[in-house]
Amino acid sequence: MAESNVVDILAVFPDLEPTANAIEHLRSLGVHDECMNIISGVPVTEPMLGRPHQWTNVPRIAMGGAILGFLGGAFLSFVVPYLYPYPIQVSSQYPVPGPPTVVVLFELTMLGMLLSTFLGVFLDSYFPNYRPMKYVPEVSDGKYAILVECPHVEEKKITDALKKLGAESVRPAEAQHL
Amino acid sequence: MATLNDLKISEIKLSESEGGKWGMVIDQDICTGCQACVAACAMENNISFVGEVDAGYGRSMHWIRIERFWEGEYPEVKMTPNQPMMCQQCGAAPCEPVCPAFATVHSLAEKVNLQVYNRCVGTRYCANNCPYQVRSFNWRDYERPEPLPNQLNPDVTVRRRGIMEKCTFCIQRIHHAQDQAKAEGREVMDGEFTTACAQVCPANAITFGRMDDPQSLVSQLAKRRGGMKMHEDLGTLPVVTYFKGG
Amino acid sequence: MADHNHHAEHAEAHFREKHLMLDPLPRGQMNDMVMEAMTEKPTWKFWLIFGILAAITAYGLFYSWGVMIAEGLGVAGVNRPSYWGIFLVNTVFWIGISHAGTFISAILRVFKAEFRRPFTRAAELMTTFGLVQAGFSIFMHMGRVWLSYWLMPYPNQRMLWPNFHSPLSWDLLAITTYLLSSTMYLFLPLIPDVAMARDRSTGWRKSFYKVLALGFRGTEGEWAHLRNAMNIFAFAIIPVMFSVHTIVSWDFAVATRPGWSSTIFGPYFIVGALHSGMGAAAIVLAVIQGTMKHMKYFVRAEHFDAIGKLMLIISMAWAYFFFNDYMVQWYGGDSWTDQLLHFHEYGPLGWMWFAMLICNVAVPWLILWNARWRATPWLIATVGIIINVGMWFERYIIIPVSLAINRMPFTWRLYEPGIEIPLGIGTLAFFILLYMAASKLIPLIPVWEVQEGQMAHELKKFGRETVVTVSELE
Numbered sequence A: 001m002a003e004s005n006v007v008d009i010l011a012v013f014p015d016l017e018p019t020a021n022a023i024e025h026l027r028s029l030g031v032h033d034e035c036m037n038i039i040s041g042v043p044v045t046e047p048m049l050g051r052p053h054q055w056t057n058v059p060r061i062a063m064g065g066a067i068l069g070f071l072g073g074a075f076l077s078f079v080v081p082y083l084y085p086y087p088i089q090v091s092s093q094y095p096v097p098g099p100p101t102v103v104v105l106f107e108l109t110m111l112g113m114l115l116s117t118f119l120g121v122f123l124d125s126y127f128p129n130y131r132p133m134k135y136v137p138e139v140s141d142g143k144y145a146i147l148v149e150c151p152h153v154e155e156k157k158i159t160d161a162l163k164k165l166g167a168e169s170v171r172p173a174e175a176q177h178l
Numbered sequence B: 001m002a003t004l005n006d007l008k009i010s011e012i013k014l015s016e017s018e019g020g021k022w023g024m025v026i027d028q029d030i031c032t033g034c035q036a037c038v039a040a041c042a043m044e045n046n047i048s049f050v051g052e053v054d055a056g057y058g059r060s061m062h063w064i065r066i067e068r069f070w071e072g073e074y075p076e077v078k079m080t081p082n083q084p085m086m087c088q089q090c091g092a093a094p095c096e097p098v099c100p101a102f103a104t105v106h107s108l109a110e111k112v113n114l115q116v117y118n119r120c121v122g123t124r125y126c127a128n129n130c131p132y133q134v135r136s137f138n139w140r141d142y143e144r145p146e147p148l149p150n151q152l153n154p155d156v157t158v159r160r161r162g163i164m165e166k167c168t169f170c171i172q173r174i175h176h177a178q179d180q181a182k183a184e185g186r187e188v189m190d191g192e193f194t195t196a197c198a199q200v201c202p203a204n205a206i207t208f209g210r211m212d213d214p215q216s217l218v219s220q221l222a223k224r225r226g227g228m229k230m231h232e233d234l235g236t237l238p239v240v241t242y243f244k245g246g
Numbered sequence C: 001m002a003d004h005n006h007h008a009e010h011a012e013a014h015f016r017e018k019h020l021m022l023d024p025l026p027r028g029q030m031n032d033m034v035m036e037a038m039t040e041k042p043t044w045k046f047w048l049i050f051g052i053l054a055a056i057t058a059y060g061l062f063y064s065w066g067v068m069i070a071e072g073l074g075v076a077g078v079n080r081p082s083y084w085g086i087f088l089v090n091t092v093f094w095i096g097i098s099h100a101g102t103f104i105s106a107i108l109r110v111f112k113a114e115f116r117r118p119f120t121r122a123a124e125l126m127t128t129f130g131l132v133q134a135g136f137s138i139f140m141h142m143g144r145v146w147l148s149y150w151l152m153p154y155p156n157q158r159m160l161w162p163n164f165h166s167p168l169s170w171d172l173l174a175i176t177t178y179l180l181s182s183t184m185y186l187f188l189p190l191i192p193d194v195a196m197a198r199d200r201s202t203g204w205r206k207s208f209y210k211v212l213a214l215g216f217r218g219t220e221g222e223w224a225h226l227r228n229a230m231n232i233f234a235f236a237i238i239p240v241m242f243s244v245h246t247i248v249s250w251d252f253a254v255a256t257r258p259g260w261s262s263t264i265f266g267p268y269f270i271v272g273a274l275h276s277g278m279g280a281a282a283i284v285l286a287v288i289q290g291t292m293k294h295m296k297y298f299v300r301a302e303h304f305d306a307i308g309k310l311m312l313i314i315s316m317a318w319a320y321f322f323f324n325d326y327m328v329q330w331y332g333g334d335s336w337t338d339q340l341l342h343f344h345e346y347g348p349l350g351w352m353w354f355a356m357l358i359c360n361v362a363v364p365w366l367i368l369w370n371a372r373w374r375a376t377p378w379l380i381a382t383v384g385i386i387i388n389v390g391m392w393f394e395r396y397i398i399i400p401v402s403l404a405i406n407r408m409p410f411t412w413r414l415y416e417p418g419i420e421i422p423l424g425i426g427t428l429a430f431f432i433l434l435y436m437a438a439s440k441l442i443p444l445i446p447v448w449e450v451q452e453g454q455m456a457h458e459l460k461k462f463g464r465e466t467v468v469t470v471s472e473l474e
Helices: A016-028 A058-082 A098-125 A137-141 A152-164 B009-017 B036-044 B051-059 B171-183 B196-200 B217-222 C002-018 C027-039 C044-071 C086-110 C114-140 C145-151 C167-187 C190-199 C203-213 C220-253 C265-291 C301-332 C335-346 C350-367 C377-403 C420-441 C447-456
Strands: A006-013 A036-040 A144-151 A169-172 B022-027 B064-067 B083-086 B104-106 B113-115 B206-210 B240-243 C457-462 C465-470
Touching: A006 A016, A006 A152, A016 A036, A016 A144, A016 A152, A036 C220, A058 A098, A058 C220, A098 C167, A098 C220, A137 A144, A137 C027, A137 C190, A144 A152, A152 A169, B022 B217, B036 B064, B036 B196, B196 B206, B206 B217, B217 B240, C002 C457, C002 C465, C027 C190, C027 C420, C027 C447, C044 C114, C044 C420, C086 C114, C086 C167, C086 C220, C086 C265, C086 C377, C086 C420, C114 C145, C114 C167, C114 C265, C114 C301, C114 C420, C114 C447, C145 C167, C167 C190, C167 C220, C190 C203, C190 C447, C220 C265, C265 C301, C265 C377, C301 C335, C301 C350, C301 C377, C335 C350, C335 C377, C350 C377, C447 C457
Parallel strands: B022 B240
Antiparallel strands: A006 A144, A006 A169, A036 A144, B022 B206, B064 B083, B104 B113, C457 C465
């Protein structure tokens, strides 16, 4: 079984600098970037920690939503006036009025975009997620945690290295209810 | 399904500016201000009686009203001609596009301005945007004491609270006459029927009929010199022509 | 030399006291302060005010509305020709209040105005709760509110759709978009803070925050998605906000009425919205600082000062737009407009017209130029109240007072409010009630944003002078 060969280690660091150093050192120990994850209470950018760029689908999902919203607006503006069995005439305006159409298209495009941006965060982050997860509450007090996934045989080596690099605590990560 | 070709707005606008289909001529000089038209209209169209408190607060519900003004300072006052005022059935009505529910639309067949009571949600935007202030709103469910319910006109919907209403040019009479003419295989004749207000006017100050028929009495009268449309400068293309000081 | 060092230390202490961003506390301590401010057991005064407001809301908003639905709009003061009354005045007023939240949390975020950090959430709450009241007011206004769903575009058997020629339909789309997006924009930056609250609470609060935090841990991916989304929101919500009040202004501007049909109404209304909104933000900040625990650390004189400057600038912009509108209407020489302008100034409600100018222009200009006065919480909150009164007057003059004059002199009549008064007070009470409840339920200070800002700020010496510098972390 491959899974049982892998363990997760959770190391808590007091500050940004030792966290970045530890990441660098772990990499030199042969831990792949994909096997690490940093948990923090404030947003830190990837360059600060020397980490590869995080891929996010949010802008693409937002764009998709904007297109859907625009199409919805186009339906309301260009199709709906012709769905009536008889043409509906108001004042001397065309069934598809020019300037009001711009308003409808704008509002629905923005609505689609913003709704899907919101939805994108949920999709990309797997929210809502109430299953047990590997976490230390100290991060919301400003600590930084590195979650390392390593082969069972290397657990001791990596634990020792992390301790030497200034980790306040190093322990095997256990999923718990948040 | 309607297509764009069914609806050539420019043509509609042009035909409306020629005077619409149905029209009215009001001679203010012979109007006595007797209010018979107001009463007849209320009877014909099942208009509620709002009572003196609400009426005194500007909530009277009349589809036609006689406006009276005076000139000069007391005691040197002079009455100006009475001015009967009702929906002008504008060809380009400002009330129509602003309704969010399509409750007031233009009738392509009759070229009048329709009010769809059961679609109205009561935003009252149409009334605000009416330059003639001829729309009435049902502020409450007004009581109709006995035996008045027996008098209700079965051809006209009774409106409840929260709904806008206005003069329809007695569209029930228009349809009745058209149905009758159709059954007899002929066209509606000029003078065959008229609106309730025109019918009761003892001075014959109100004339109603086909504007698109150059031979009809109303179009003959409208063509006389000195006629004017109310607030014509707004471009609303009203179909009611007023004469005064003639 | 020693004296010089002493001097520098003194300057540093001075800066720390003055600027929240230069006065960092350990994160844990800051969390404790925000948690304590939120979970502190409400005093009897809190419950008394809460109870009174709840009673006013129950009577003013819900009971009175019920009466009006049952009786019809006759119990209100609307009549011919003032078909629109205080309901729409309040709608415009509350949408105006809501604009401040977006201004502070989106425009100031986009332009990296650092003073915004501690009160973005307080402002966003105003947006969401203000829009709720605007929604109430607009629904109250409808004659048959039970059919209001007819204004939504939904497929139905009779194929009846709303009329998108109507500004009210645009209103519906725009206010819905704005309400949804400002609520989402309130929620996204809240996630890390409720996660923090989840980690440090027990009992029902723990379950509440657990649900609200959605399982947020603060992994790199989660932060990246969140940051991206907040960035998109901050930019995209600005045009949405502009569109909302512009469309509200079009309700009036597209109408064929003297005084209303003005091409400048769009920007004039937006500036008016910001005017009342910033005033309301000043009131809210002063109340938060004065009543909640530890808030003197987060909300300082610098924040009132910054808001005061914005209020002054916006007041000038409002005066500019007002004068622009007035000048063109006055010069036009249209007899109906002339009569309306005369009625505004010398009619029975002329006092309101002059009070509007005093509240919106004279008071802010006379008080807010002074830095010490600007930084005085009670004074700036008072100016905020005065501006809001002035802006309410402005909407009252634009709607029922202007409606009294039209092109048919026979129908001219003044408007006298009826049940609108308890209903309007009800929306105000409900707004404060929601705000009070929220202050006990969600962290009112975006702790992580403050912390992020404190990371970015530092003091730097140029020659003999110590100055504040801020680095761009993103």
